Amino acid sequence: MFKKVHFIRFFSIFILLIQNDQIIAQKKELEKDKKVNLYVSMDNMRRNLENIFPYLFSEQDFKDQKNSKFILENLLAVAKGARSAENHARLKENIAAKINISILVDNLKRAEYSFKNNRKSSARYVLKSAIQSCIACHTAPSGSKNYLFKNDEKMFSKLTENEKIDYLYTTRQFTEAEKILIKRIDDFEKNNIPWVDMQKTLNYLAIYLVRVNPSAERGYEVFSKLANSMKVPKEGQQEISEWANSFKQWNLESKNHNSLSSKNLFTRIDSEIGLEPDESSLAYDPAFTINRMRYFSLIYSQLENKQVKSKETEAKSLYYLGIINNALEPFATLNIGDAYLKACVVVSPKSMEAKHCFHAFEESLKLQNSGSGGVFLLPEDLKELQYYKNLSGS
Structure with a gap:
C-alpha cells in the first residue's frame, strides 16, 4: 500500500533530482561561459595586437608622438585581456600555461609603465619579448590544435616578411x-x-x-x-x-x-643533461638543439595533460623546462626559463629539486647581468635571489 510517508519520500527525492539536474546544468553553462570568455579575451587581444604590430617593428613609428595615444590604448587593452585570461580556470589548472601567461601579464605591465614614462624604446623591446610568451604557449601541442585567428589583410600587407612570421606564430x-x-x-x-x-x-x-x-x-x-x-x-x-x-x-x-615517450623521457634527459649539469651540457650546441626542443615539448605536454602525479616529478619537469629553455636562449632577457625555475622552487620548497632549480636560476641571472666588469646585480635582483634561496633551503 502506498502510504503518505512514501509519497513524501518520493516527492523529496524527485525535488532533489530536479535541483541536482539544475546544478549540473548551471555548472555546464558556467563552464561554457568561461570557455567562451577565454576565447573572447584571446580574440580581443589578437585584434589589439593587430593594431600595434605595424608600429612594433619600426622604432621610429613606435616612438612617434602622433601614434602614442593609439598605441597606448591598444597596449592597455592587450594587458586587460591578458589579465582576464590569467584568471581563467583552464590556465590556472595548467602550470606550464599559467607560467607563460603570468610572464605575459608581467611584461605587458612593464611595457605599459615604460611607455607612460616616455621610455618607448624600452617599452617596444619588452612588448616584443612579451610576444614570445604568446608563441611559447601557442606552439605547445594543445596550443597548436585550434585555429582561432584570421588576418586583417590591410594590416598584414604592411608587415615585412619577418614580421609576418612573428605575427603568424603569435596568432597560431x-x-x-x-x-x-x-x-x-x-x-x-x-x-x-x-x-x-x-x-x-x-x-x-x-x-x-x-x-x-x-x-x-x-x-x-x-x-x-x-x-x-x-x-x-x-x-x-x-x-x-x-x-x-x-x-x-x-x-x-x-x-x-x-x-621518446613519457616512460623513457626522464631516463634519456637524466643521462644527457642531469640534475647537476656542467657548463658544456647547458651551452648552446647545434647537435643537441632538436633533441632539447623534443624534450621541452614532451615535458610540457605531460604537465599540460596532468600526467605528472607527484610534486617531485612536477618540480623536476619545471627544472628541465627551465634549463632547456635557457640553453636554447642563453642571453634572452625576461627569460621564460627563469620563470620555470622559480616555479619549481615554489612547487617543492626545501627539496633537492628546489635546490637545483635555485642554483640554475642564480647562474642564469648572473649570466644575463655579466659584462667586462664582472657581474652586476641590482638590489631587487639580490632580494629576489635571497627569497628563492631561503625557499629552496640552499
Whole structure:
C-alpha cells in the first residue's frame, strides 16, 4: 500500500533530482561561459595586437608622438585581456600555461609603465619579448590544435616578411607561416636572403616540425637539402648539418619503434643533461638543439595533460623546462626559463629539486647581468635571489 510517508519520500527525492539536474546544468553553462570568455579575451587581444604590430617593428613609428595615444590604448587593452585570461580556470589548472601567461601579464605591465614614462624604446623591446610568451604557449601541442585567428589583410600587407612570421606564430596560423618559411628555403639560392633572416627561418621551422606538427622525416628532408647549398655560410653549414642529423636520428628511432615517450623521457634527459649539469651540457650546441626542443615539448605536454602525479616529478619537469629553455636562449632577457625555475622552487620548497632549480636560476641571472666588469646585480635582483634561496633551503 502506498502510504503518505512514501509519497513524501518520493516527492523529496524527485525535488532533489530536479535541483541536482539544475546544478549540473548551471555548472555546464558556467563552464561554457568561461570557455567562451577565454576565447573572447584571446580574440580581443589578437585584434589589439593587430593594431600595434605595424608600429612594433619600426622604432621610429613606435616612438612617434602622433601614434602614442593609439598605441597606448591598444597596449592597455592587450594587458586587460591578458589579465582576464590569467584568471581563467583552464590556465590556472595548467602550470606550464599559467607560467607563460603570468610572464605575459608581467611584461605587458612593464611595457605599459615604460611607455607612460616616455621610455618607448624600452617599452617596444619588452612588448616584443612579451610576444614570445604568446608563441611559447601557442606552439605547445594543445596550443597548436585550434585555429582561432584570421588576418586583417590591410594590416598584414604592411608587415615585412619577418614580421609576418612573428605575427603568424603569435596568432597560431602555422599553415600560413609554413608556406613563407618553406618558400624562403626553396628560394634561398636565387633570392639573396640575408643569412641572419635564414637563421630565424630555420629556428621557426624547427619549432614547427618538433612542437607544432612533429615530423622527423620532413625535418630531415628540409634541413639536409639546405645543408648541401653552396650559399650557406661556412659557420652555418655545420649547424644545419647537425640539425639534419638530429632529425635523421629521430626518424630512425621512430621507424625502429624506439621513440621518446613519457616512460623513457626522464631516463634519456637524466643521462644527457642531469640534475647537476656542467657548463658544456647547458651551452648552446647545434647537435643537441632538436633533441632539447623534443624534450621541452614532451615535458610540457605531460604537465599540460596532468600526467605528472607527484610534486617531485612536477618540480623536476619545471627544472628541465627551465634549463632547456635557457640553453636554447642563453642571453634572452625576461627569460621564460627563469620563470620555470622559480616555479619549481615554489612547487617543492626545501627539496633537492628546489635546490637545483635555485642554483640554475642564480647562474642564469648572473649570466644575463655579466659584462667586462664582472657581474652586476641590482638590489631587487639580490632580494629576489635571497627569497628563492631561503625557499629552496640552499
